[in-house]
Amino acid sequence: MMSKLSVFSKGLLAENPVFVLVLGLCPVLAVTTSVENAIGMGVAATFVLVMSNALISLLRNLIPAKIRIPSFIVVIASFVTIVELVMHGYLPKLYEQLGIFVPLIVVNCIILGRAEAFASKNTLLDSILDGLGMGAGFLIALVVIGGSRELLGTNKLMGYQVFDLEGGILGFLHLKPIAIMTLAPGGFLVLGFILALLNWSKTWRKKAEE
Amino acid sequence: MKRMEIQHLTAIIISSIFVNNFVLARFLGLCPFIGVSKRVDSALGMGMAVIFVMTMASLVTWIIQHYILEVFGIPYLRTITFILTIATLVQFVEMVIQKVSPNLYNALGIYLPLITTNCAVLGAAILNITDELGLIASLVQGFASGVGFTLALILMAGIRQRLEVSHVPKVMDGLPIAFIVAGLMSIAFLGFAGFSF
Numbered sequence: 213m214m215s216k217l218s219v220f221s222k223g224l225l226a227e228n229p230v231f232v233l234v235l236g237l238c239p240v241l242a243v244t245t246s247v248e249n250a251i252g253m254g255v256a257a258t259f260v261l262v263m264s265n266a267l268i269s270l271l272r273n274l275i276p277a278k279i280r281i282p283s284f285i286v287v288i289a290s291f292v293t294i295v296e297l298v299m300h301g302y303l304p305k306l307y308e309q310l311g312i313f314v315p316l317i318v319v320n321c322i323i324l325g326r327a328e329a330f331a332s333k334n335t336l337l338d339s340i341l342d343g344l345g346m347g348a349g350f351l352i353a354l355v356v357i358g359g360s361r362e363l364l365g366t367n368k369l370m371g372y373q374v375f376d377l378e379g380g381i382l383g384f385l386h387l388k389p390i391a392i393m394t395l396a397p398g399g400f401l402v403l404g405f406i407l408a409l410l411n412w413s414k415t416w417r418k419k420a421e422e
Numbered sequence: 423m424k425r426m427e428i429q430h431l432t433a434i435i436i437s438s439i440f441v442n443n444f445v446l447a448r449f450l451g452l453c454p455f456i457g458v459s460k461r462v463d464s465a466l467g468m469g470m471a472v473i474f475v476m477t478m479a480s481l482v483t484w485i486i487q488h489y490i491l492e493v494f495g496i497p498y499l500r501t502i503t504f505i506l507t508i509a510t511l512v513q514f515v516e517m518v519i520q521k522v523s524p525n526l527y528n529a530l531g532i533y534l535p536l537i538t539t540n541c542a543v544l545g546a547a548i549l550n551i552t553d554e555l556g557l558i559a560s561l562v563q564g565f566a567s568g569v570g571f572t573l574a575l576i577l578m579a580g581i582r583q584r585l586e587v588s589h590v591p592k593v594m595d596g597l598p599i600a601f602i603v604a605g606l607m608s609i610a611f612l613g614f615a616g617f618s619f
């Protein structure tokens with residue numbers, strides 16, 4: 213039986229939904245054009261994940277097995293609609309930036325996947341912790357990728373310039389931001405390199421243990 | 423059809439397949455893109471299933487949006503009704519195909535349930551509404567988006583089949599190299615940007 217802490221923390225690194233389970237890819241590449249959008253999407257998705265995990269866990273003994281997937285979808289879609297309306301009303305700029313990916317949270321494989329694999333078989337507290345952990349892992353992944361793309365693509369983080377490319381050594385090298393990182397290909401390339409980096413750290417760690 | 427309409431529809435087709443390719447430009451449908459694109463024949467099967475479901479879903483969801491949601495003043499229920507409609511549609515299509523053509527069912531069978539939670543189908547349905555298209559235009563966009571998805575899938579499968587027998591650095595093996603390849607394909611498709619009639 214897992215400890216409460218590990219139920220939460222496994223979603224952060226060991227079973228990180230994006231980097232290890234490779235789920236929920238569509239929003240990851242689409243909204244990580246800047247750290248701000250990444251945080252917005254991460255928080256929205258975590259909210260839906262935690263709430264739907266909680267409700268599905270509460271109802272787990274009442275939902276007949278044959279219609280469980282449509283039932284999960286109804287629950288998840290309801291919370292997504294709530295998020296959509298709240299964001300549209302109170303954070304219109306973020307809502308416009310995230311665009312079509314706000315309603316698409318409903319088909320985020322992470323949320324349906326955790327409902328099926330965990331929330332439908334575990335207690336309320338465990339499901340909430342799992343939701344928080346997976347959501348936090350998702351948020352971390354989004355921020356890492358978003359940060360990389362924003363930094364490499366526009367030399368800014370959260371809108372603030374990072375490196376001074378005019379004077380000094382960097383100016384001498386005539387470096388410029390790599391604009392393609394904020395466009396579609398950048399998402400694929402950054403994710404590919406991060407996954408390669410994680411593979412490398414795994415083999416390096418295995419060699420260190422030998 | 424008037425000349426303007428044909429021009430409009432052609433622009434939609436070119437845009438959905440190349441300029442705004444669902445996978446390589448809009449990032450929709452990535453899970454099956456990475457998961458199913460290991461072999462060209464399974465990629466083709468998945469693509470056919472997606473084209474079919476996307477076109478049907480475009481038709482049904484458009485009707486629901488304009489004749490139910492807007493008439494009763496409940497546009498905010500769009501997400502819920504659309505996803506339930508798509509889930510039901512896929513279930514129904516699976517049953518019909520199983521009865522009518524068991525051969526086709528065996529060819530497509532396992533891919534159909536996977537399509538329900540595919541962001542590509544829901545994405546296409548919502549895009550038809552946000553682009554404010556008419557019924558015929560929505561159908562055309564749904565169909566063409568599916569074709570674009572299939573195109574990207576087949577291209578990816580062809581490349582990955584070659585990659586299997588090539589020397590790939592060990593850290594890159596598997597997913598990393600697949601994403602780098604997708605990135606390069608995406609750069610190629612960027613070349614279509616700014617293409618208009």
